[in-house]
Amino acid sequence: MNTGVLFTPLRLGRLTLPNRLVMAPMGTCLDRDGFVTEDTVAYYRRRAEGGVGAITVEGCLVSPDSRGPEPRLCGPQYVPGLRRIVEAVRPHGTKVGVQLMHPGRQVTDGPSVAPSPVPLNSVAPTPHALTVPEIKRIVADYAQAARFAADAGFDFVEVHGAHGYLPSNFLSARHNVRTDAYGGTLANRARFSIEVAQAIGAACDLPLVWRLNGTDAEPGGFDVESAVAVARMLEDAGVASISVSSGTWLTLHQTLAPMAVPRGHMRPLARAVRQAVSVPVMAVGRLDSPNLAADVVASGDADLILLGRGLIAEPDWPNLVRAGRLGDVRPCIACNACVDLVGRGERARCAVNPEVGRELTWAVKPAATPRRVMVVGSGPSGLEAARIARLRGHRVSIWERDRTLGGKLTVAGAAPSKQEVLRFRDFQARLLVELGVEVHTSAPVSARTVERHHPDVVVVATGAEPLVPPIPGIDGPAVHDAQRLLLGEVTVEPGTRLVVVGGSATGCETAELMCARGAEVTIVEMAGSIGRGVEAITRRQLVKQLRRDGVRILTGAVVVGFEPGLVRWRPAGAGGEEETLDTDLVALAIGWRASGTAITTELALLGVDVRVLGDAEIPADFVRAVNAGADAGLTV
CATH class of the missing domain: 3.20.20.70 (Aldolase class I)
Known part of the structure; x- marks a missing residue:
């Protein structure tokens, strides 16, 4: 056109x-x-x-x-x-x-x-x-x-x-x-x-x-x-x-x-x-x-x-x-x-543009002394840190343990209603290549990797890891992290009885995708509603669509154990009787914990200048992640 x-x-x-x-x-x-x-x-x-x-x-x-x-x-x-x-x-x-x-x-x-x-x-x-x-x-x-x-x-x-x-x-x-x-x-x-x-x-x-x-x-x-x-x-x-x-x-x-x-x-x-x-x-x-x-x-x-x-x-x-x-x-x-x-009465910000709301002071100025910057992790914060640091003239490399760049963006964009997220991921990844950022995929980073490449500064943007509570049977063969289902690492056939434990954004998106593939899905959530962490307008429509698609939603429900073919749960609060759900597969979407502690401790022993940001420091949303990445790129 x-x-x-x-x-x-x-x-x-x-x-x-x-x-x-x-x-x-x-x-x-x-x-x-x-x-x-x-x-x-x-x-x-x-x-x-x-x-x-x-x-x-x-x-x-x-x-x-x-x-x-x-x-x-x-x-x-x-x-x-x-x-x-x-x-x-x-x-x-x-x-x-x-x-x-x-x-x-x-x-x-x-x-x-x-x-x-x-x-x-x-x-x-x-x-x-x-x-x-x-x-x-x-x-x-x-x-x-x-x-x-x-x-x-x-x-x-x-x-x-x-x-x-x-x-x-x-x-x-x-x-x-x-x-x-x-x-x-x-x-x-x-x-x-x-x-x-x-x-x-x-x-x-x-x-x-x-x-x-x-x-x-x-x-x-x-x-x-x-x-x-x-x-x-x-x-x-x-x-x-x-x-x-x-x-x-x-x-x-x-x-x-x-x-x-x-x-x-x-x-x-x-x-x-x-x-x-x-x-x-x-x-x-x-x-x-x-x-x-x-x-x-x-x-x-x-x-x-x-x-x-x-x-x-x-x-x-x-x-x-x-x-x-x-x-x-x-x-x-x-x-x-x-x-x-x-x-909510807060200043406007943007999940893809960290300049928003701070135009008065925003400036990507050339670095006084170009440095060798190693960015570990390519989620939203890592991609943005690498982009801004390279625009300032630093020699930048980005390291991702998976086969493609994107980190949590790839997971978030897997559900049918979230495909737009992949457009941003692909845009950012292409920009890094055009800017001359050195890209390493299928490349986990350890202290030895850092020693071998001698960066001046390491930006740790490894994202968050799934929270796995000590529930009996949680290590069973039918129990998987929900991200594995979103990424297609676990095969889900039509008619599969799937229980999604946790009704957060990840849990809802897993239910949506698996329902589209013909699974019979139940979400079990301890809180009184599902969709926490999802923007209000999107959440309202997502929950309506899940109900229209036949997803069963149990709220105020605490999972107490997993057995072959069963999930045991009871109502939250005192006095509720234990009940069971028949299942072929379980997806865990219970929450997240920061992942940057281990490598940060190792690097501190080497005396390396380390910046920890995004979910690697505190699990948060894309707006905070992208803005944290930008701040790191502006200050390294």
Whole structure:
């Protein structure tokens, strides 16, 4: 596919965008108490440097009584910080806008309001049903925020009218049960959105983009036919562009699709809206494949491509694609680590790009004195340590005991829903070869190996080893580490009765893969739920899929012994009677322990400069592993 179509200009209202690529608004938690920080400015500057045509700054709260982790635009005191973003982005030829949002009932803190007193879920508080005067005040808040955006120098504004936030909540017949002018018919439910659009148009002359759900993906919720009708109403109200998304907090697998969801899953929604309106339409939804993005534009399904997580993983995506260097684009694996961290109120980080969240200070500087660096282990931390150290000019070798590079990445990418992980593994491995890193596979490392090669520094990134507790019978011939099944080292025939002990990420992924191969799978987990260590959106979908596939899940269950053909277990807590499960095979996924202690002790006796990182030091997730590897590469 010719990707040149992505780099043609386009009119958006009175603006001319230099290309068809727009950075989607995504929260970062880089602000402080609602004020933009220098970290925020550096984050957006870095994306502008990468060649994106337009940036939509993350959602800013428009009402002073709204509280949350987002930046704020509800008073003049917030304007100077946002102006610094504009001043940082504009020299790179990138247009920049800001998203205006009111969370409504989807708040993490502060007042919960909605068109109707319908709670978000069974544990959420019942929101306050807005009165008409309160609705008018919020409409005015949007208009005032738009004026502040114009004062800050933005080129356009966007209203977050999707994902179950306040305008979207008004549109849903499932959640808006009002009987006045703001409820009932679709025109009435759209009234709030139309009034906001008209108020912004009267308050400033900036082009207005409206982010609209193509569907809520909820039974009885807002659907694509309604979206088409509302898009026409918004166009009549003066909106310059429609950005089509989908989902709410109840259906986040649509909004922030995990890696198991196919790329372009929201494309049909954008197409439906594009066929109904004459203003430019933006499409989103895992469109970070350059060829897919180009096809969406070339086919006329949308005019602009929104890149969110793809630009977090690879800020230079536009420039690399424009130059035809598609293979150099660092792949976003849709692991949602960035989303999960921000959702917990933590600063944005990325599982594949350690620069994220520290753009202000990030610098890969040449080493003052090049050294011979031996990296032991090629999991996520080892690969990144080797890459960064080589970029700094060190002579680097990487040593892996298995036949291929990747370490735990290879295990993690074995399940059908985790194949994207292998793209990152292969990308990193190829980069090391291109950079001139000396690669040794099928090469376990001992103190003698280190003595023979005389490195100046050894980076121990050997990962974690499986935890094997002293359960009677655990050394039996039918009991295996789950990783062996994931790697295909143990044959599993259709109809095999498999018990997976441990419902962590590894346990769930083992169950998924073995179920796909026809095994009859039971997961036994001591805790009250499975999927610990899995990002929340991915976990929800994974557990649903396991249940759909017929996997039996026993929680609150403690395994007490293994016998030929049997697993003995009892309920957690006192007084539970022991029970048994018939089985042909057992996979252990109980946990991990750091693996770097032994070799570190040996090397200390040699007087070698040793750095222990990643799971070799403390078992953790990919984000911490990759960032630990980067830190090691930056400091050796």
